Amino acid sequence: MPYLSLQNLTKTFHGTPAVRELWLDVNPGERISLLGPSGCGKSTTLQLMAGILQPDQGDIFLEARSLRRVPPEKRGMALVLQKGMLFPHLSVGENVAFGLKMRGVSRVEQAERAIAMLDQVQLSGFENRSPSELSGGQAQRVAVARSLVIQPKLLLLDEPLSALDASLRSDMQELILRLQDETGVTLIIVTHDQSEAIVMSHRVALMFDGCLRQVDTPEALYQHPVDETVARFFGGVNFFPAEAQQRQLQLSGGDRLSTEHPQQGPVQVTIRPEQIHVMPDPICGINLLPVTVTQNRFIGTQRHLTLKTVANLELQAWVPPSQNFAVGQAAIAHLPPDALWTFPAQAEGGDCSEQGRQLASTRSRLGNGNSNHQAPDQVEAQSLS
Numbered sequence: 001m002p003y004l005s006l007q008n009l010t011k012t013f014h015g016t017p018a019v020r021e022l023w024l025d026v027n028p029g030e031r032i033s034l035l036g037p038s039g040c041g042k043s044t045t046l047q048l049m050a051g052i053l054q055p056d057q058g059d060i061f062l063e064a065r066s067l068r069r070v071p072p073e074k075r076g077m078a079l080v081l082q083k084g085m086l087f088p089h090l091s092v093g094e095n096v097a098f099g100l101k102m103r104g105v106s107r108v109e110q111a112e113r114a115i116a117m118l119d120q121v122q123l124s125g126f127e128n129r130s131p132s133e134l135s136g137g138q139a140q141r142v143a144v145a146r147s148l149v150i151q152p153k154l155l156l157l158d159e160p161l162s163a164l165d166a167s168l169r170s171d172m173q174e175l176i177l178r179l180q181d182e183t184g185v186t187l188i189i190v191t192h193d194q195s196e197a198i199v200m201s202h203r204v205a206l207m208f209d210g211c212l213r214q215v216d217t218p219e220a221l222y223q224h225p226v227d228e229t230v231a232r233f234f235g236g237v238n239f240f241p242a243e244a245q246q247r248q249l250q251l252s253g254g255d256r257l258s259t260e261h262p263q264q265g266p267v268q269v270t271i272r273p274e275q276i277h278v279m280p281d282p283i284c285g286i287n288l289l290p291v292t293v294t295q296n297r298f299i300g301t302q303r304h305l306t307l308k309t310v311a312n313l314e315l316q317a318w319v320p321p322s323q324n325f326a327v328g329q330a331a332i333a334h335l336p337p338d339a340l341w342t343f344p345a346q347a348e349g350g351d352c353s354e355q356g357r358q359l360a361s362t363r364s365r366l367g368n369g370n371s372n373h374q375a376p377d378q379v380e381a382q383s384l385s
């Protein structure tokens with residue numbers, strides 16, 4: 001059995017399902033993001049894991065043990081929210097040591113471990129400060145230190161960085177990754193930010209309307225989305241219909257393209273804008289479309305070109321800034337066959353239960369995860385914040 005297994009979880013509020021028939025297996029030491037638009041059920045899923053909410057249906061297993069009757073403080077999990085919510089009446093050091101105190105750890109050991117943990121989050125010397133004397137980023141680092149000091153079996157982060165500015169956010173991402181690497185803790189992070197999910201995760205669990213739509217590595221989600229919704233959420237901008245006959249794609253305007261991803265029947269085709277090559281002069285080869293440049297936007301690291309084919313198909317191509325084209329200029333667009341990804345036109349959506357078991361078996365491509373991690377057997381509890 002996997003380290004953590006969510007099996008057929010369903011949670012309904014006032015008759016409206018927030019999480020529907022959700023299956024997910026997680027390996028020890030794995031980092032998984034729950035990603036999706038606002039209201040899709042990410043936080044509800046995390047709260048079901050933490051035991052703050054009870055599922056209407058389904059169960060959660062941690063190390064093969066059902067959590068159905070295990071209260072939050074006995075689950076061995078730590079939860080960090082968007083705002084760390086430190087105890088205002090305790091010093092920084094006392095906040096970090098709080099979970100240890102609850103476990104009856106001696107005062108000397110509490111102080112030693114809290115100071116060592118503060119050092120790990122680069123806050124040495126802050127132990128006597130009050131939480132009111134911390135910046136937002138420092139407060140989040142204390143919240144992370146407070147959750148890790150108890151050596152949880154599972155660290156649950158609910159949008160922990162969304163209140164921070166961009167550069168602080170990136171520093172905190174690096175810090176969390178380093179701490180996760182050092183401790184081997186299994187990490188579930190809720191985010192609605194695609195780039196954060198990519199940076200932070202071994203696998204991303206993408207949710208829409210309470211259902212898991214695709215669980216995969218960031219690379220696979222980026223290159224091989226299961227449907228148009230996933231592709232669009234992952235920044236896809238080029239979509240067009242075609243009739244597929246294995247590796248041949250017949251476009252509605254008459255153009256034909258080759259793909260390395262065979263399909264049959266009506267399909268949606270997508271290609272990432274950075275994978276389209278644009279050349280000023282005609283060349284010989286396959287998958288070449290004559291186009292006109294209708295827009296050229298310089299954005300510093302790239303040029304965003306809008307192209308129109310003879311059959312009026314509009315494509316976005318991101319090219320190096322040195323490749324300058326005049327608006328109205330004729331050019332050739334090359335769409336490499338391996339970059340043309342297709343999905344059946346009718347595959348959009350689908351129902352949760354149909355996809356659930358299939359997704360649950362999409363195990364991590366990491367094998368058994370971080371085998372160095374020894375889940376601490378004394379850790380009983382903590383749902384902090």
Ligand SMILES: Nc1ncnc2c1ncn2[C@@H]1O[C@H](COP(=O)(O)OP(=O)(O)OP(=O)(O)O)[C@@H](O)[C@H]1O
Binds near residue numbers: 037039042043045
């Ligand atoms: N305690 C509650 N009572 C009633 N409805 C709730 C409750 N908690 C969540 N919901 C509803 O359940 C759905 C899922 O909410 P949830 O907070 O899990 O979404 P989310 O994906 O985390 O969203 P966000 O990114 O905006 O935080 C939403 O429609 C929300 O309004």
